[in-house]
Amino acid sequence: MRCSQMSSFIVMDIVKEAENYKDCIHFEIGQPDLPPSPKVKQALHVSIDENKFSYTQSHGLVELREKIAQHYQTTYGVTIDIEQIFLTPGTSGAFLIAYALTLGKGTTLGFSDPSYPCYKNFAYLLEIHPCFMPIGKEDNFELHVKHLEPHALDALQISSPANPTGNIYDRENLKSLVTYCEKKNIAFISDELYHGLTYEKEASCALEFGSKNVYVINGFSKYYCLPGQRLGWVIVPKEKIRHAEMVAQNLFICAPTLSQYGALEAFDDAYLKEIKAEFQKRRDYLYGELSQLFDIDAKPEGAFYIWANVSHYSDDSFSFAKELLENIHIATTPGVDFGTNGTNCYIRFAYTRSIEHMREGVERLKNYLKEKNENQ
Structure with a gap:
């Protein structure tokens, strides 16, 4: 068996540690916070x-x-x-x-x-x-x-x-x-x-x-x-x-x-239209904000993720994700979870929480990266 070659989800280590911070802002998990159709x-x-x-x-x-x-x-x-x-x-x-x-x-x-x-x-x-x-x-x-x-x-x-x-x-x-x-x-x-x-x-x-x-x-x-x-x-x-x-x-x-x-009741077209519209609003907000902080190779056309190039700040995405979590209580997913093709320079942001929730995270991120730049 080659099971020993299996890798764990690094993001799950982030999730576990994020539980230690009651004020944590969550960008890490690809799980919608919205309920299903009534x-x-x-x-x-x-x-x-x-x-x-x-x-x-x-x-x-x-x-x-x-x-x-x-x-x-x-x-x-x-x-x-x-x-x-x-x-x-x-x-x-x-x-x-x-x-x-x-x-x-x-x-x-x-x-x-x-x-x-x-x-x-x-x-x-x-x-x-x-x-x-x-x-x-x-x-x-x-x-x-x-x-x-x-x-x-x-x-x-x-x-x-x-x-x-x-x-x-x-x-x-x-x-x-x-x-x-x-x-x-x-x-x-x-x-x-x-x-x-x-x-x-x-x-x-x-x-x-x-x-x-x-x-x-x-x-x-x-x-x-x-x-x-x-x-x-x-x-x-x-x-x-x-x-x-x-x-x-x-x-x-x-x-x-x-x-x-x-x-059996999940194919509720009217409700799903609202779900789609909400995620598009979140995509537009977060993409607009993160584009000012990181290089983003492509505006996401679907799903609910943004793949952000953080090489200006780090070439170790896991360490950078840990740094953000420990210093400003922002949870993200390190790019190295997804492969080896330059992924050490990327982190993934999920827009699966409300804009109000994400806005607090963006403000923390802006202030932290500004201070980081000034100290470099």
């Missing part, structure tokens, strides 16, 4: 009253999979058989299904550097070889076919909108990647967890381009404001349905039942 809460209460505590089938509730399928038809014009949809315990369960269906011991999974840390950690857990492909502002933080060509990949993982950069893959580039992977028999795994939280432009779904070798992952933790309900989903190719069913049965039997009943 309809979700009502559905949960009803489910409890009706004693809906039993297992569901491993696929998940038929009614919920029908709503998810309708969502893809309405939003992307994509028709999906509900048997292709598997409800999972968070997106972590969805990643495990996708990896189990496409990869085996010694095979190679490609993804960008920087990217979400769990990709490589799941690879190590399953004895899959992770292939790190550096990207930067010159690529708009997107992988392109040119990045893939030098490598012998068995699967490719992308995320759009991305964590930690907030960029959205250009539609034509996404199509080119899907087409290339189809020709090369490379499984294409698309993490679309932040779909819905998009601002100036919409994100395309990897299923829109007709490939039969695409796996799409999404969930209810971000846009739908249900992080603690631990509910995600994966859409698999039709020929993989039975295999996915066996993996799901053995990994987790089924996703949390109450969470599934609550999520």
